[in-house]
Amino acid sequence: MTGGRGAVITGWGTALPDKVVTNADLEARLDTTDAWITERSGIRERRVGGTTTGLATDAGAAALAAAALEPADIDLLILATTTPDQTVPATASAVQDALGLTCGAMDVNAACSGFVYGLVTACGLIGLGAGRILLIGAETLSRITDQDDRGTAVLFADGAGAVVVEAVDGPGSLLGWDLGSDGSLRSILYADVGGYLEMEGREVFRRAVRVTVDSAQAAMQRAGVTADDIALFVPHQANLRIIDAAGQRIGIPSDRTAIVLDRTGNTSSASIPLALADALDHGRVRADDLVLLSGFGAGMTWASAVLRWPETDK
Ligand code: COA
Numbered sequence: 001m002t003g004g005r006g007a008v009i010t011g012w013g014t015a016l017p018d019k020v021v022t023n024a025d026l027e028a029r030l031d032t033t034d035a036w037i038t039e040r041s042g043i044r045e046r047r048v049g050g051t052t053t054g055l056a057t058d059a060g061a062a063a064l065a066a067a068a069l070e071p072a073d074i075d076l077l078i079l080a081t082t083t084p085d086q087t088v089p090a091t092a093s094a095v096q097d098a099l100g101l102t103c104g105a106m107d108v109n110a111a112c113s114g115f116v117y118g119l120v121t122a123c124g125l126i127g128l129g130a131g132r133i134l135l136i137g138a139e140t141l142s143r144i145t146d147q148d149d150r151g152t153a154v155l156f157a158d159g160a161g162a163v164v165v166e167a168v169d170g171p172g173s174l175l176g177w178d179l180g181s182d183g184s185l186r187s188i189l190y191a192d193v194g195g196y197l198e199m200e201g202r203e204v205f206r207r208a209v210r211v212t213v214d215s216a217q218a219a220m221q222r223a224g225v226t227a228d229d230i231a232l233f234v235p236h237q238a239n240l241r242i243i244d245a246a247g248q249r250i251g252i253p254s255d256r257t258a259i260v261l262d263r264t265g266n267t268s269s270a271s272i273p274l275a276l277a278d279a280l281d282h283g284r285v286r287a288d289d290l291v292l293l294s295g296f297g298a299g300m301t302w303a304s305a306v307l308r309w310p311e312t313d314k
Contacts, residue, residue: 006172007126007133008310011069011164012277013062015138016264017049023154030150037154042240046157046265048142052085055160055270056138057098063134063162064099074164075130077105078122080114080137080269082298083144087193095136111189112236112297114269115161116179116305119293122165123174136162137269146196155238156197157265161273173307175290176223178215181301189298205242211302212236212246216294219304223290227251230306231289232279236296237261237271252292258284268297287311 022045023034037043056079064071077099079092084107086094092105110117115137122133138160145156185207188200212235220226233252235243237260247257258275267274272293279285287309294304 004169005127006168006170006174007123007165008168008173009163010166010312011063011067012273012280013059013066013162014274014277015055015058015062015160016047017055017158019047019049020045021048026154030148030153032150032154040241041155042261043154043265044262048158050140050158052081052083052091052138052140053094053098055140055158056081056091056095056136056162059138059160059162060095060099060134060136063164067164067166069132069164071100072102074101074132074134075103076125076133077101077103078108078118078133078135079105080108080110080118080135081139082109082111082114082268083139083141101134110297110301110303111299112238112268112271113295113301113303115272116293116295116303119165119305120174120177120179120303123172126165126167131167133165134162135165136160137273139268139270141266141268144191144197149196151201152197152199155266157267159264159267159270159274161270161277163273168310173310174305175225175308176219176221176306178218178222178304180211180215180303181299183299185300186298188300205239207300208238208242208296209245209249211296211300212242212294213249215296215302215304216246216250216292219306220292223306225290225306229290230256230292232256232258232285232291234258234272234276234279234291234293236294237264237275238266285309
């Protein structure tokens with residue numbers, strides 16, 4: 001945002017189901033191997049279980065606590081999810097109730113790009129006068145994944161990550177952003193209502209690298225920065241080879257890239273906040289650092305944001 005009123009992230013939190021499914025567990029019941037999964041995706045284990053409402057509520061509560069806020073302080077809840085617990089109402093309504101929030105609540109579904117779509121939306125609404133927004137990415141992809149399909153069962157999993165976005169005087173953190181979609185590609189990754197995820201893995205892979213690079217570069221260009229300025233790249237956690245290929249083309253090495261997919265698998269809307277929170281918890285981001293978030297997903301959709309990390313007094 002430019003002008004007098006900006007937005008900054010002041011707290012974050014995560015939630016993962018207790019149940020760990022390792023590659024060895026999958027090897028025992030599918031025609032696959034630990035070596036294949038690790039080499040082709042970078043995933044070693046993932047978490048499975050719970051509901052989107054439950055995971056989102058736990059992550060949201062942790063983010064509120066980290067920002068030292070009460071439920072009544074929040075002006076809007078945005079829940080990015082592609083696995084709502086019900087078709088109607090929005091899962092955000094259940095999360096609002098569980099957290100005791102008294103504000104508006106809505107779901108955003110932009111598949112794996114959903115968290116960054118939600119973040120840009122939150123920053124825009126703060127520019128319009130909202131004071132504090134709770135943004136959560138939460139998924140239970142295991143429920144829409146055919147656990148007998150080795151092509152998808154090894155990749156998709158469950159989890160949630162949340163951030164509190166607060167208004168500040170001045171320009172705020174969001175320096176540049178890019179949101180995109182090409183709906184003509186929706187057949188390469190989809191789930192019909194009540195059905196399982198269907199994926200053309202190779203095609204998704206090929207396009208994912210391209211849209212991540214293009215979107216990240218568009219956001220950096222709008223922010224007036226280059227890859228050398230980025231302290232931390234937080235990509236969608238789908239596949240380590242996609243992340244490596246995109247990072248190489250963007251010009252950001254792996255030591256400046258946040259990775260959690262080895263432990264989480266692909267958690268769609270939750271993957272970027274999970275990776276961001278992990279990096280923050282490990283002290284990998286300092287005040288004034290530039291952070292590049294970049295996601296892609298079904299639709300296809302893509303979304304990137306360049307943030308200048310704020311000084312925090314919390
Ligand atoms: N274990 C062992 N073999 C497997 C397997 C598994 N879990 N899944 C697929 N295979 C097989 C395939 O059947 C194929 O066999 P074939 O050659 O006899 O037909 C072979 O491995 C190669 O398949 P291919 O799809 O070419 O492999 P790949 O190197 O592209 O890796 C993915 C497959 C799914 C890991 C990869 O394409 C990918 O990650 N794509 C992007 C998916 C993604 O990110 N989706 C989420 C978007 S948000």
